[in-house]
Amino acid sequence: MTSTLSADLIASRLAEAVPGAVEESNERDVWVKAESVLDVCGFLKDDADLKFDYLVSISAVDYIEHFEVVYHLVSMPHNHGAVVRTRCWGREEPSVPSVTGLWQGADFQEREVYDLMGVSFTGHVNLKRLLLWEGYPGHPQRKDYLEPPR
């Protein structure tokens, strides 16, 4: 059974390795600052006890006041998982550092989030729309998206 590491454990490990990265944490969830996502993920991937070598998925949720980007990570050698969240404030140009340098598997997923949710990933080498075409107005998965009149 894949055990889920507690958010407290992740937060305490992060506090010593990447100081100032944890924004908020409780017993269930841990939020990190958007600008330190790359450092946090790099630590989680390389640390011998954690070793999150497999990026399961990147999801984005529109909570109106902010966007939340959720990383589901799994460590194959240890068979444990963790969820790392980050909040992006503002609807104009929300952005998060790209983790494609760590996991190639982030490539299409980040492009999809950018396409449908409008969160851009700095450092992504090919940040183009994935499903919709270039020049499509707006980002359909946002809660305030209205279908253009036909």
Added chain:
Amino acid sequence: MTLRTEPVTINLGPQHPSTHGVFRMRITFDGEVILDVEPVFGYLHRGSEKLAEERTYAQVVTLTDRLDYVSSMSNNLAYVLAVEKLAGIQPPERAMYLRVIAAELQRISSHLVATGFFLNDLGALATPLMYCFREREKILDLFEMLCGARITLSYMRVGGVFQDAPTEFWPAIRDFLSFMPEYVDEYEKMLTGNEILLSRTKDVGILAGETAINCSASGPVLRSAGVNWDLRKADPYDVYDRLEFDVPVGTVGDNYDRYLLRIAEIRQSLRIIEQCVDQIPEGPVRERIPNLVRPPVGDAYAHVESPKGELGFYLVSDGSIAPYRCKIRSPSLINLTVLRDILIGWKLADMIVTFGSIDINMGEVDR
């Protein structure tokens, strides 16, 4: 005198018989050798995730049928597991067994489709495909007994399954279990040692284990690269922890390994179904829950080992009758990340075969 040469860029698809749907690749060649591949998606994008936000939790099941339309049962299962995790519902024992039987039948049928089309892509036009579809037909008949539908099944429900299997289902599945191994032997006799298949697929499109992990590949693509990672073992759901089966793992990670692995998985699925049919207890098949499920505020991620790989649903609830967000982690899309790694440097003629060996379904790639 030297002739001036330059790379040629061509478009494959979106309308092309070998792209398994409406998939497009922009490929740059130097003569016959592939220099660069750029996949272009979105021709079948229907906005399933957005549509799910406008439907009740029960209604979304019908949307999941249309993701990977040759493995609807697995899609149903992943979704209902996510809702059950979110709302804290425990399905009855009998329902969990029925789900596993249905999901494993679906795995066999999906692998048969994959194998058939893979051989089709190799140039063995239609004959192996017809053999594979002969058995798939039997599985679809079984599904018809279970729920009345053959493709868009919607058999699973939050808290169980739609209905108990009818009495005629049990002799039919016993019959299926008795003749299916012979049919698998028949494919192996025709294909596994076939010289054309061997020369076209062996040591072609090799994928290394670390690359597969780094690319978040899953399912047969990951396991054929020698990584022993199957969610049915690593993170068992429903009743998989009570069943005995092996996880076939490849050694080289070439096209041939991906083909062999699917055949081996069919045999393991038959083993699983046999145990389920023996063990299944009597009892209700559906938990008594309200029609309009209102999970508490929060989120949940549930995943299954679908025939294509790890299929996950990330659901966010705001306490209403519809999901606030329904994100689908689709194995077909993410498995395509390895495309550049296994195509660049190979020849044009290998491209279609290698692409076919990944086994994608456009309904799931574009959602």
